[in-house]
Amino acid sequence: MPLTAATVYRDYIVDGVPSSGNNKPKKSEIRNLLSGYESIITAFTSTGGLIFSSLALLNADLAHAANSMAWVIGDATVANNGVYRKNGASGAGSWTRVADLPYSFVKLADAGAGTPNAIQLTSSIPTSASVLRIANVFEANAGNVTISENGDAAKSLLTNSGNQIAAAGLVAGMMIAYIDNGTSFRLLSDQASAAIQAASEAAAAAAAGSASAAAASAAAAAASAAGVSLPAVAANRMLVDNAAGTTRESKTLSETMTILAGAVSGRTSTFSLDNSTLYKARSLKDRWLDSYRLAEELQFTGGGATATDAAVLQALFNRAKAAGRGEIILPRGDIALEALCFLKNPAATNAIRIVGQGPASTRFLNTSAGQVMFWIGDDADGVNKTSGITFEGLGLAANVAPNDSGSGFFLRNTSRILFRDVFIEGLRNGWSLGVGAGNLNNAVYTRLHNCGCNTPGTSGVAMIRLGSGGILNVGGDAYGWNAGGGIVFIEHDNASYNWDGLYITNQFMEDWSKYVYSHGKGIVNAEWTGGQMDRAAVFFQLQPDSGISGDNVNWNIHDTQLLGFGVVGKGDYGLLTAHGSGTVNNVCFRDNIVKGLTNKGVFTTSGDGVKVHGNQFVNCGNSGTSVLQIDQPPANGVVSVTNNDIYLGNNSFASNYTYGIDWIGSTNARRKSFGNNVVAGSTGAENGTA
Incomplete structure (x- = not known):
């Protein structure tokens, strides 16, 4: 084998092995090496060969005749090293690589x-x-x-x-x-x-061990089967070792889950379902079989990032509905919705509960001004209304300032939809029920329990919009319904269909422009009881728009407080009734405390069927108006004002009311007044006669 410089002048006796000792080059090997170089150089130069240390140096030297040969040795780019041929006349042309260097x-x-x-x-x-x-x-x-x-x-x-x-x-x-x-x-x-032999022996040993283990397992199973009498096979049951560990028993799935939870007397379980969440009181079946967790979905982002969380929640809801699951558990944190979630469950065979960790802990955020966040139900399902959906322990919040087109929950063709512990932050319209529907009783049996909101600013839409439908119940221990004076709390404006059934119980509210404004076809059968309302331009306004043949019938407003604090625009009217071509009948305003209104406590135009009974009107009409103004009743209506206290409190305002009761029009047998205690009116207790 030809000698190389690396071999002759190697550092160590055994190349690359320092422990072999320093190498001393032999003169004979040096002479052979140099003689080889000399012969190669002589042969190379005799044919006009050239040597360059880089391709760049070669390309810079074109002063050679065509077909001259050159070697490039030592270029930093390995592929540039090789044998090159000159193309073109001397001083022009180029070099072309034609072969690798002639090393074998x-x-x-x-x-x-x-x-x-x-x-x-x-x-x-x-x-x-x-x-x-x-x-x-x-x-x-x-x-x-x-x-x-x-x-x-x-x-x-x-x-x-x-x-x-x-x-x-x-x-x-x-x-x-x-x-x-x-x-x-x-x-x-x-x-x-x-190494090859060791790997082969290890593989053989592993195979032998596996075969031995399998044989031992089979033998143990055979021996066990020979000595054990197992219960008979039955559907949907499991074999469980008894508490003494002496035999196996056949248990139903429910019994097995109870054992796992450690809920049977005399049994101890290290597996506990008590996870200290608000769901720990739910049944074992719900915990084990009926729940999905949004946070476990692969595409879920969370953290308030605008991503695809609406699509993820939508897909999870559809899967829960198809699989018969009853619960979707939401994680803590903000969840941005890039689009609306369209949730429908027509003719529901199973209820679905969408539950968070509390309104302040789990919040859905809008990502555009006019976004509808949750659209619930579908008119296309006809009589098969979407039903059995519950939203619980969550909030909706405005990450983007909303306009009047935006909505939190938009219900169409629904029944039995429950909102529990839901709080709305910064949205103009939290709930729309049957708004824009083209049929009767579109959204029915909706309940808001322990809900609330905080929505400053002004709006052309109400926090709760009523269209076609009925039976809305707002109750429970409210978080508080707070506004900044520029928005209506509940509004019915559907000119084609009544809303039948509105029930508000023990709610605490502050600074709305109006609490109930019914100016469409009308709200039939309503009750507002308990709680407290601070400040409003008009607390209750039952006044269908001109030309609408509507009916606001069977209203009972009682045992609540209407507080105005004597500020114009923050406490003008308590109850205002009027009508277009329809009627306002059977409205009872009783046993309320009405305080600090700058205008009238009750103002009825055209009278209608209104009863004002047992109320306290304190410091009302203080801008120089009457406290009550009662117009003539229609032909089929009655009006009675009985057993009310109308007076100025200890801290009277600069202006006093003129009359306690101002009767408009001539004496009418259909209106009555008795038992009222009117104190300190600047002009008198009553003007006109009943």
């Missing part, structure tokens, strides 16, 4: 610069795809191996058959021969036989 093999050295599995090799002459490589191994590998030559990109070193090198397949001090296969390096020599 290159010896490389592993001095330990890399790692056992990422070998770095260096050589005094460049390598190419056409040369055979020979290299030493500095230290044994521990797994798959890569090689980098002269700082070039690393490639995998594979066996001759293309497999990865086994651990210890390369050992310290061994020599390897390999070639460049393009995408990898392939060994011509093989791995250390000891």
Whole structure:
């Protein structure tokens, strides 16, 4: 084998092995090496050959005749090294690479610069795809191996058959021969036989152990089966070891879950379902079988980021409906909805509960001004109303300032929809029930329990909009319904259909422009009882728009407080009744405390069927108006004002009311007044006669 400079002038007696001692070059080897160089140089230069250390230097020298030969040796880019031919006349043309350098093999050295599995090799002459490589191994590998030559990109070193090198397949001090296969390096020599043998023996031992274990398991199972009498097979049951551990019993799924929960006397379970959440009182069946968790959905983002959380929740709801699951559990934190969630459950066979960790802990955020966040139900389902959906323990909040088109919950063709512990923050319209529907009784049996809102600013839509439908119940321990004076709390404006059934109980409210404004076809059968209302331009306004043949019938407003604080625009009218071409009948305003109104406590135009009984009107009419103004009743109506106290309190305002009761029109047998206690009116107790 021809000698190379790397061999003759190697550092150590055994190349790459420091422990072998320093190498002393032999003069005979030096003479042979230099003689070889001289013969090559003579042959090369006699034919006009040239040598350059880089391709850039070669390309810069065109002063050579056509077909002159040149070598590039030592270029930092390995692919640039090779044999080149001159094209064109001297002083012009270009150089073209025509072949690799004429080396049959290159010896490389592993001095330990890399790692056992990422070998770095260096050589005094460049390598190419056409040369055979020979290299030493500095230290044994521990797994798959890569090689980098002269700082070039690393490639995998594979066996001759293309497999990865086994651990210890390369050992310290061994020599390897390999070639460049393009995408990898392939060994011509093989791995250390000891490593191959060890891997084979380990595989054989593992196989034998597995077979032995399987045989032992089969034998144990056979022995066990021979000595155990198992219960008969039955549907939907499980085998459970008894408490004494002496036999196996057949248990129903419900019994098994009870045992797991540790709920049976005399049994102890380390598995507990008491997770200290507000759901721990639910049944075991609900906990185990009926719940999905939004946070466990792969595409759920959370954290208030605008992503695809509406689509994720929509898909989870659809899956829960299809699978008969009863609950979707929401995580803590803000959940941005990039679009509306369309939830429908027509002719529901199972109820679905969407439950968060509390209104302040789980909040849905809008992402556009006119966004409808939850659309519930579908008119296309006809008589099969969406029903049985509950929203609980969550809030809706305005991340983007809303306009009048936006809505929190928009209900169409629904029945039995429950909102519990739901709080609305900053939205103009929280709930729309049957708004815009083209049929009678579109949204029915809706309940808001322990709900509330905070919505400052002004709005052209109400917090609760009533269209076609009936039976809205607002009750429970409210978080408080707070506004900034520029928005109506409940409004009915449907000119085609009545709303039948409105029931408000023990709610506490502050600073709305109006609490109930019925100016459409009318609200039939309503009761407002208990609680307190602070400030409003008009507390209750039953006044269908001109030309609407509407009816506001069977109203009972009682045992509540209407407080105006004597500020114009924050306490003008208590009860205002009027009508277009319809009627306002059977409205009872009784046993209320009405205080600090700048105008009239009760103002009826055209009278209608109104009863004002047992109320206290304190410091009302203080801008110089009467406290009560009662017009003539219609032909089929009656009006009575009985047993009311009308007076100025200890802290009277600068202006006093004129009359306690101001009767408009002539004496009418259909209106009555008795038992009223009117004190300190500036003009008198009553004006006109009943």
